[in-house]
Amino acid sequence: MVAATGVTALVVPLSVALSAGSASAASCTTSTGPYQKQVEKFLGLRVDGRQSAADCTAIRAFQTKHLIKPNIGYAGPVTWGVMSLMLKQKPVLAAKNPNAAGKCPTNKGRIACVDLTLQISWIQDGRTLKYGPVPVRTGRNGAETRTGAKKIYLRKLNHWSTIYKVWMPYTQFFDGGIAFHQVDKSMYAPPGSGGCVNMRKADAQKYWSMLKKGDDVYVYGRKPGT
Structure with a gap:
């Protein structure tokens, strides 16, 4: 995945x-x-x-x-x-208020939130937005990014995927084989990832610098077409 x-x-x-x-x-x-x-x-x-x-x-x-x-x-x-x-996505990205509906927990301190429905992610600390929101690319139909509360458990600056035979820069695993990581392609390329949360280089680098092992991740919603 x-x-x-x-x-x-x-x-x-x-x-x-x-x-x-x-x-x-x-x-x-x-x-x-x-x-x-x-x-x-x-x-x-x-x-x-x-x-x-x-x-x-x-x-x-x-x-x-x-x-x-x-x-x-x-x-x-x-x-x-x-x-x-x-x-x-446009009004949400412009408004800089991705958690207006309060769906991502605000009682956990620093947390990376992933909204599958809008295909965006951001980092917040309590109610304070720290980075984002930014567009992301999540799991395609049949390989959906799993929802729920997670924690980052492994970080690798440049992970080699033995499944897809590709390098995954700035990898931060938070759910089995599912991770935040950089890809060199459009965030809108269909049909989606193999489960990971794909990010642009600058965003993946920022997540790498702002998050650490043990930090919370919360994934919710449903990717269009899944």
Whole structure:
């Protein structure tokens, strides 16, 4: 249940896949997706609900950045799902008040909180926010990050995953093989990790410097799509 690899296939109609060319990464679909208007609005494009060359170029750029496959510019459910999550995260990240609902315990001193529903994490001390919130990437369907009260029990500056055969910098284990650690990919890359809480480098470094063995971790909510 450590590290995160792989992405889910975007389910598209056969006609769309064929119009993109035979598995060519450089191809761009002319088909209008079911979330065309929503995706156009998110990307600041002309909202007319019809696929254009400009639409496809912009959608493909977004898909490529966030490792959404196939990256053919189709406004499908996976692409819109990522955008929807970003829209839900935005006000919380901006407000700097991730524990407004009081779901993460405030009576344990320093604690790292993980909200699976919004895919964010932060560090607080009592009621005082110390770092974050920041976007994270948690366990995919079938390998969900387990919820509940945990404690950091092992820290390794650069752990080698024998399961996924990758290095995991700034690893802090808190639940079996589940840990906070750095990954060099988008926090929005579907379908998610193998259970760990993936972090951007700067965030993983900050967690490493602020947390120690024995510190509390609290995980709650449910990742979209699981």
